[in-house]
Amino acid sequence: MQKFSSISIVIVIFAITVNVRGEYNKLELTVHSAPAIDITNVDITPMPIVNPGQAFLTFIANLKRPIKTIQTALKINRAVSGINLPIRCYKVQGIEVGSCTYKDLCAVLKTMLPSFKPQTCPARMAQFGIDCNCPFNIPAGPLSIVNEPLELPDAQSSIANFMATGDFVIQLDAQDQVGPYASLTIKFTVKSQKQSG
Numbered sequence: 001m002q003k004f005s006s007i008s009i010v011i012v013i014f015a016i017t018v019n020v021r022g023e024y025n026k027l028e029l030t031v032h033s034a035p036a037i038d039i040t041n042v043d044i045t046p047m048p049i050v051n052p053g054q055a056f057l058t059f060i061a062n063l064k065r066p067i068k069t070i071q072t073a074l075k076i077n078r079a080v081s082g083i084n085l086p087i088r089c090y091k092v093q094g095i096e097v098g099s100c101t102y103k104d105l106c107a108v109l110k111t112m113l114p115s116f117k118p119q120t121c122p123a124r125m126a127q128f129g130i131d132c133n134c135p136f137n138i139p140a141g142p143l144s145i146v147n148e149p150l151e152l153p154d155a156q157s158s159i160a161n162f163m164a165t166g167d168f169v170i171q172l173d174a175q176d177q178v179g180p181y182a183s184l185t186i187k188f189t190v191k192s193q194k195q196s197g
Contacts, residue, residue: 023048023167028187036181038062045147048189051164052154059145065178066129067138072108073101075171078162085166092159105174106134112160114153122148155190165192 027044041060049055076087076099089100095111102108109116110132121132128145129138155164167189174181 023189023191024187025189028185030185032183032185033180034182034184035179036063036065036176038064039182039184042186044188048191049152050193051156051190052152053193055150055152056147057145057150058147059143061143063138063140063143065176065181066140067136067181068176069103069135070105070174070176070181071101071103072105073173075099076162077169078166079169080166087162095159097159098162104135106136110134112158115151124148156192163190165190 024047026047027042029039029042031039039059039061041058043058045056045058078085078087087098089096089098091097096102115121116132118132121130125131125145125148128143129136131137155161168187170186171184172186173183
């Protein structure tokens with residue numbers, strides 16, 4: 001009986017060890033299809049992302065169609081200590097949050113990011129048609145955002161508090177009025193500022 005117990009414990013420990021992914025040290029992007037965009041480079045540094053804190057966004061792409069109102073379906077999976085926690089779609093203060101289909105991505109950003117408003121929009125973003133007003137008005141053509149500083153609010157005190165810490169895998173399917181825009185998977189890690197300091 002004692003021998004069986006020890007073997008069971010070893011098997012359980014092995015299974016846990018194999019399933020623990022660990023944190024991402026670089027943003028990972030998989031493009032499944034992108035009929036309306038050619039993505040050259042996407043990155044966020046530092047990785048893991050520190051919450052709250054400053055991050056730097058690089059997004060280099062060629063838009064084949066302008067971005068105005070873009071419907072986005074998100075499927076979010078969060079792992080904490082190797083345990084996968086699929087995030088469902090739910091409502092907070094009457095606003096859908098999580099793995100939902102959002103009719104307008106711009107409106108979602110405006111809701112989740114307090115700094116996404118014309119008064120605090122980075123001036124350099126205007127050259128890309130990003131003025132922090134909705135709907136987006138980003139013209140077709142090259143888009144080159146390199147090391148753009150972003151102030152990330154404390155997710156723990158937001159309606160998206162599930163984004164405060166963890167290893168994330170997000171499936172994103174976007175479409176505009178014409179049809180499918182892009183389907184991709186993004187993987188990244190978020191750590192609490194308190195844990196990293």
